[in-house]
Amino acid sequence: MSFFNLLKPKVKEETSLIYDIASGSIGAALVSFVPNHAPSVIFTDRQSILLKKKPTSADIISEMVRALTKISKSISDKKIKIKRIFFVFSSPWVISQTRIIDYKKDKDVLVTEKLINTIIRDEELKSIGTGTKRREGFLQDFGLDTVLVEHKAIAVTLNGYPTPYPNGKKAHFIEIPLVTSSVGGKILEIIDRAISPFFSSVKIINHSSSLLSYSVLRDIFENEYSFLSIDINGEVTDIYIVKDGVLLHNASFPLGINMILRHMSDALGYELSVCESLLQVYNTGKIDQESGLKVKVILESIQKQWIELFHESISSLGNDIALPRKLFLTVSNNLSSFFAEFLRSEKFSQLNLTSDGFSVEVVDMSKLNQYCHFNNGSRPDTLLAIEAIAINKLYI
Secondary structure, X not given: OOHHHOOOOOOOOEEEEEEEEOOOEEEEEEEEEOOXXXXXXXXXXXXXXXXXXXXXXXXXHHHHHHHHHHHHHHHHOOOOOOOEEEEEEOOOOEEEEEEEEEEEEEEEEEXXXXXXXHXXXXXXXXXXXXXXXXXXXXHHHHOOEEEEEEEEEOXXXXXXXXXXXXXXXXXXXXXXXXXXXXXXXXXXXXHHHHHOOOOOOOEEEEEEHHHHHHHHHHHHOOOOOOEEEEEEOOOOEEEEEEEOXXXXXXXXEOOOHHHHHHHHHHHHOOOHHHHHHHHHHHHHOXXXXXXXXXXXXXXXXXXXXXXXXXXXXXXXXXXXXXXXXXXXXXXXXXXHHHHHHHHHHOOOOOOOEOOOOOEEEEOOHHXXXXXXXXXXXXXXXXXXXXXXXXXXXXXX
């Protein structure tokens, strides 16, 4: 059992509910979990958050509640007993960071589960009163204070050496990377009010999408120790960097799929829903020449903006960060080929890359099918699959 699984409780078979709270959509999956088996998805739903103009915090929150209420009622009507509810937040709803806990002694000590728990607990006590801060960026105008919802030790290093199985070993210097994530307290209250008419007395567990994604990618691509992960959602692009197996940096910027659709709507004079369909046709290559040329020009313009914001986000993490060559890409639309193509061809000369360009791998259901099964009637969903796989690893 690896360190990442060290502290998980043992459970029997259960059906739990996963909510994916993203910037451009709200997804949900009813999942059957059985120990030592791949999770089986019984039902999925995803409601888009697609607004005509550049949305404010209040707009996004209102649409989130609408979508959450609709999905919750649909699931509640199925009369399936739910053991636990997992909320998985991506930007702009969550702030995540990694802290490195150092534990030093003059002599070697025996490393046990109890010792690791104590080290983590002591670090949490030190941070009480300092972990709550103002939500920056997308939701700053809503005036939200944040609440710590996630704290997970993701690795352990003994005397400078990564040690996946630390129990029973001795060391005088222990390092533990601890991922912490916070969500707006008001947001948690709003979500609770939205689902409480449908689900009462059900245990709720909150996570960040970056931690769960990191857990899954590290397992599936076990030979990739350092990589960049990019998740392009509705309104926001999320980035995290893994170095030597440890999730070290998080960043995001406000450009996602919905901005492409709004640009298309402005340029072509179509409703957003029509633009969404047109984009899907464009991706198949079956669009007429005139419309295809217009869409191509719009996408090229968005590409330039996206690259500029990507540069800014990476640069904000520090000039000394060398980006790994491996890049895992997840796109919440069928635009993965568009983004993958320019990420492969762009040299990103302004960034500190470890090679001439990125080796891009798209994370989709073809990579996940053997780790998560979707029953008949449940629509495959890459993000929900990643979250189900991670929850299966951490809790089942």
